[in-house]
Amino acid sequence: MRTSQKDFNDAVSQVKLLKEDPGNEVKLKLYALYKQATEGPCNVPKPGMLDFINKTKWDAWNALGSLSKEAARQKYVDLVSSLSTSSKSPSPETPAADRKPPEGNSLVVTSEDGITTIRLNRPTKKNALTTQMYHDIIAALQAASKDESTITVLTGSGDYYCSGNDLTNFTHLSAGGLEEMARSGEVLLRDFVDCLIDFPKPLVAVVNGPAVGISVTILGLFDVVYATDRATFHTPFSHLGQSPEGCSSYTFPKIMGSSKAAEMLLFGKKLTAQEACARGLVTEVFPDGTFQKEVWARLKAYSKLPPNALRISKQIIRKQEKEKLHAVNAEESSVLRERWLSDECMNAIASFLSRKAKL
Numbered sequence: 001m002r003t004s005q006k007d008f009n010d011a012v013s014q015v016k017l018l019k020e021d022p023g024n025e026v027k028l029k030l031y032a033l034y035k036q037a038t039e040g041p042c043n044v045p046k047p048g049m050l051d052f053i054n055k056t057k058w059d060a061w062n063a064l065g066s067l068s069k070e071a072a073r074q075k076y077v078d079l080v081s082s083l084s085t086s087s088k089s090p091s092p093e094t095p096a097a098d099r100k101p102p103e104g105n106s107l108v109v110t111s112e113d114g115i116t117t118i119r120l121n122r123p124t125k126k127n128a129l130t131t132q133m134y135h136d137i138i139a140a141l142q143a144a145s146k147d148e149s150t151i152t153v154l155t156g157s158g159d160y161y162c163s164g165n166d167l168t169n170f171t172h173l174s175a176g177g178l179e180e181m182a183r184s185g186e187v188l189l190r191d192f193v194d195c196l197i198d199f200p201k202p203l204v205a206v207v208n209g210p211a212v213g214i215s216v217t218i219l220g221l222f223d224v225v226y227a228t229d230r231a232t233f234h235t236p237f238s239h240l241g242q243s244p245e246g247c248s249s250y251t252f253p254k255i256m257g258s259s260k261a262a263e264m265l266l267f268g269k270k271l272t273a274q275e276a277c278a279r280g281l282v283t284e285v286f287p288d289g290t291f292q293k294e295v296w297a298r299l300k301a302y303s304k305l306p307p308n309a310l311r312i313s314k315q316i317i318r319k320q321e322k323e324k325l326h327a328v329n330a331e332e333s334s335v336l337r338e339r340w341l342s343d344e345c346m347n348a349i350a351s352f353l354s355r356k357a358k359l
């Protein structure tokens, strides 16, 4: 059956009324099909390499090749119709466990039983770290260093611990362009990692699922790392045209030996929780079914230890390394600033944004 112009116009109006955001991948498809349906095959010049968003849109439109306007209209209408069906609000009978958790605050900080918990709370984005979240974690750590708690915990909501740096951070360019974005990224990264290096109380990572990128590298700065057996540890820096941060160029070889560290940091070998534990990056692995119960019971017991003794012991354990760690952090951050401006990095990010590549 042929799609009429009216069907198409109706579908265009319907998109604006969707209750749920269909996500970038679908929005990109809709954009490309709309352009093909209304203007025909893409014949405008390709945007520059630095113009991530427009280049990604151009790629999606161009990928439709010589698809006819009529066929593009049909595909657009079909896609919108599938979205309208799947985005109906859940019926009152929908079990609570099947509903998505609310995602208002990307970071949730709580303090209870002598433990301050900093929870990454963007489960639908696998807890990827936005620029704002780095700032908020710094503020939360600064507050935790002075509050009444004995132990501070970093963990995640949902099925992931954290998917690392939010790659869309690279698309929020200010008037200073890419150079300015790279410069402010360098400063933010250095401040964020400095804050972890200097954190005065026991810092524990409760790794509730897969961890990627910077959420893995900073683990070398934690005092204890507990992981579910579902967790994996992945640092795909070379794939992204980037280089190691979080002091991992120093802590990883020290923790696991230089060749095991190189396998992770150069070649992006993804470790299971058991492998990470065998290499000393993880303290202990727990079965996923009992992970939360066992870990929190353990932490509650530890939080009853005398806080001053814990603080002083941590200080003496870490003291010798601090100066070295700050120097490593400054160098890694500066090298990354240059990496972010490289073609290798820009191509990798453009590729992620256009959903051509998954890790």
Ligand SMILES: CCCC/C=C/CC(=O)SCCNC(=O)CCNC(=O)[C@H](O)C(C)(C)COP(=O)(O)OP(=O)(O)OC[C@H]1O[C@@H](n2cnc3c(N)ncnc32)[C@H](O)[C@@H]1OP(=O)(O)O
Pocket (backbone or CB within 6 Å): 022, 023, 024, 025, 124, 125, 126, 128, 129, 134, 163, 164, 165, 166, 167, 168, 185, 186, 188, 189, 212, 213, 214, 215, 236, 237, 240, 242, 245, 352, 358, 359
């Ligand atoms: C200023 C300091 C800078 C410090 C620099 C640090 C360097 C790093 O951290 S490098 C590591 C960067 N992270 C990645 O490269 C991970 C990219 N993500 C993925 O490969 C996959 O999403 C995944 C393997 C983590 C999960 O795959 P899965 O199929 O299970 O789920 P998806 O459908 O892909 O994800 C759901 C949703 O979440 C969005 N998302 C996930 N990770 C990120 C991310 N790192 N940045 C931005 N967005 C992310 C993904 O796009 C999906 O969004 P939509 O539903 O809108 O499509």
